[in-house]
Amino acid sequence: MSAVPTPARSIALALIAPALATAAQGAGPDQGQAPPVTATVVTSDGSDWLRLVSGEWLKGELIVLDRGTVQFDSAELDDLEIDWADVVELRTAREFTLLLEGREQLIGRVQLLDGRLLVEQGERLRDLPREAVVRIVPGEPRESNFWSGKLTLGSTVRRGNTDQLDLTTGLSLLRRTARSRLTIDWDSAYSELDGESNSDNQRLRSRYDWFLNSRLFLTPLGFELYRDEFQNIELRASPYTGLGYAVVDRSTVEWDLSAALGYRVTRYASVETGSSAQDESATGILGTTLSWRASSTVDVDFAYSAEIGLEDVQDTNQLASAELSVDLWWDFDLDLRLQWNRVGQPAPDSDGQVPKKDDLLLAVGLSWSF
Numbered sequence: 553m554s555a556v557p558t559p560a561r562s563i564a565l566a567l568i569a570p571a572l573a574t575a576a577q578g579a580g581p582d583q584g585q586a587p588p589v590t591a592t593v594v595t596s597d598g599s600d601w602l603r604l605v606s607g608e609w610l611k612g613e614l615i616v617l618d619r620g621t622v623q624f625d626s627a628e629l630d631d632l633e634i635d636w637a638d639v640v641e642l643r644t645a646r647e648f649t650l651l652l653e654g655r656e657q658l659i660g661r662v663q664l665l666d667g668r669l670l671v672e673q674g675e676r677l678r679d680l681p682r683e684a685v686v687r688i689v690p691g692e693p694r695e696s697n698f699w700s701g702k703l704t705l706g707s708t709v710r711r712g713n714t715d716q717l718d719l720t721t722g723l724s725l726l727r728r729t730a731r732s733r734l735t736i737d738w739d740s741a742y743s744e745l746d747g748e749s750n751s752d753n754q755r756l757r758s759r760y761d762w763f764l765n766s767r768l769f770l771t772p773l774g775f776e777l778y779r780d781e782f783q784n785i786e787l788r789a790s791p792y793t794g795l796g797y798a799v800v801d802r803s804t805v806e807w808d809l810s811a812a813l814g815y816r817v818t819r820y821a822s823v824e825t826g827s828s829a830q831d832e833s834a835t836g837i838l839g840t841t842l843s844w845r846a847s848s849t850v851d852v853d854f855a856y857s858a859e860i861g862l863e864d865v866q867d868t869n870q871l872a873s874a875e876l877s878v879d880l881w882w883d884f885d886l887d888l889r890l891q892w893n894r895v896g897q898p899a900p901d902s903d904g905q906v907p908k909k910d911d912l913l914l915a916v917g918l919s920w921s922f
Contacts, residue, residue: 599627603641604634614644617688618700619845620804631882635848636682636803641665649697651687652680653801654766657730659692686803693729701725704887706917717744720889720915733761733769741913753780767798771812783911784901786821790814790859792837804845812837816859822902831899834862849879861896868896877919885919 615623642664660673671678704722722739743751759774794812839857861867898907
């Protein structure tokens, strides 16, 4: 590196040198002295450095910042999860990719000081408020950096006077870039009482969103596949296309509203004599999702959708879910989920039995986030 500072580096040095020099004096003996102050954000030994509100310096590797939580691999304390609000200073030795509010994406070395983020991009230095950052991941954009997910498993087993098995599973995948968002969600519920099944359903949902600006997004394709033996639904397919609006898009809160037009095809497991085994209908779909990072250890998620039959408004299917996740250890959470599923016009089976319209599920499980 040239010994002659560029204008951007000189300005950065003048702004941050006094505070960095003071902070470096408070470095603990276990973590060592902080790297020397430079006009860039490159540390001398290739380590990332982080200072907490307590004044303690941590040396190690920044893994990710997402939804207000920093994952940091400390050289002395191993893997840590730290509230972003508790970090007062940060210096990275590598380039990172930053996703900002407003869907802008930056790549560069990062430094946090006095509530401001300095991002060095070659000869250019960007100065941003820390609140503008939604996500920070290591390195230049690559496919693995865009993906995150969650696997959930819940089970209840009883043996004795009553033999009962309840099993719930779920898998959620999210691919998020500065301009697009792909979600894939699969969940299932199975119950068995005294050797006989009394609940068996699976649901697969996916949608691709393209942001036209910082708030408005287009959903060129979304779909839902659903089957439920006890709702007399062998398979229900519902593709759609629509528009949505991000009412709130912050690191701790995301709230979307959406509207779409679609087409629903339902094939029934059995029907009465003379009745059609398949039903088709154009639909209008209204939905909302809310994700809230209530604290560094608690997440709350809510979703609601109404699939309205355009030929008959009574033929409206609704789905609502609320989920509470509490961090247990590292990437493992305790999840509590309440889900309501309503079929507007259930079809009688071959025996003339009409399934109930409403199903309510309360599930407790263990989840792994990745």
